[in-house]
């Protein structure tokens with residue numbers, strides 16, 4: 001491949017992943033055996049870029065330089081199996097959650113419940129604390145600023161959002177006149193059976209617990225998130241790694257916090273059996289001011 005084409009490819013990919021310039025409708029062609037620049041990106045970086053490009057509606061064709069077909073990373077379940085799991089197990093639970101009246105004060109302020117989304121057979125699940133305003137409006141988890149950061153990290157790990165599972169402990173927005181508030185212990189206890197049932201159906205191989213509040217609700221640990229983050233804990237028989245909540249990372253975007261957040265997420269894919277290289281470990285999530 002000619003070097004000006006490689007340069008174009010890199011510029012387009014960086015536009016997509018780092019957010020400079022218009023991206024929609026761009027086409028990125030990633031072909032086998034690209035010499036030069038692309039060899040400098042790690043496997044994980046290349047895959048992450050391609051997935052990010054696809055999520056932004058850029059079409060991607062061909063194979064990665066390092067010889068991975070993008071589809072290599074798709075979980076082995078067939079579409080029929082996934083549909084079946086959604087229709088038989090997750091949809092009835094979603095409907096039950098949508099009608100839930102257990103916390104009347106939340107019922108009276110929510111626009112809708114936010115059940116969760118993603119691959120019903122995902123290997124990797126992310127669990128946050130509760131929907132915020134954007135999520136309450138759209139009915140989807142992690143779609144606001146914290147969600148953008150989470151999506152960036154998911155892509156960089158080499159997944160589409162739709163290939164992982166994303167949900168919260170609480171399915172309703174804990175509304176407060178002054179804005180979002182932390183869910184109460186009573187609210188989390190009411191909602192926890194839904195999370196157990198939900199992840200019991202998805203059966204991820206690894207769970208990333210986002211933030212101290214979700215950690216408290218799920219594991220009632222004696223130590224704080226700052227002591228436990230990055231440790232491999234056990235949640236109902238599934239390895240679970242607590243890390244900073246993306247909103248915390250946005251509020252405290254120091255290199256240390258961003259590095260810890262990223263390295264905890266990398267640990268999750270390491271547990272899944274993916275090879276993590278040195279330059280993957282050196283990457284830092286981008287946090288816009």
Ligand code: URA
Nearest residue numbers: 128129130131141142
């Ligand atoms: N924070 C959360 O914990 N969950 C969301 O879905 C969004 C923000």
